[in-house]
Amino acid sequence: MGSQQFRCKACDGEGLLMDDESWRYTCTVCRGDGFVSKYENQDEVAIGHVDENKRYLD
Numbered sequence: 001m002g003s004q005q006f007r008c009k010a011c012d013g014e015g016l017l018m019d020d021e022s023w024r025y026t027c028t029v030c031r032g033d034g035f036v037s038k039y040e041n042q043d044e045v046a047i048g049h050v051d052e053n054k055r056y057l058d
C-alpha cells in the first residue's frame with residue numbers, strides 16, 4: 001500500500017459491494033483492493049464511473 005492510498009469509501013475497505021439482491025461483486029471504485037488512490041477517493045469521476053454500471057445508485 002502506498003502512502004497515497006485511502007480506504008475505499010464505496011466498499012469501506014471490503015473490496016466487495018452488495019447490490020439490491022445481495023449479489024456480491026468486486027467494488028468498481030477500488031477494483032477489489034479495498035483502497036483507492038487519493039485521486040480516486042476524492043474525485044467525483046470515480047462515482048460517475050460506478051454510475052455507468054447502474055450498481056451504486058439506489
Ligand SMILES: [Zn+2]
Binds near residue numbers: 013032033
Ligand atoms: Zn471499494
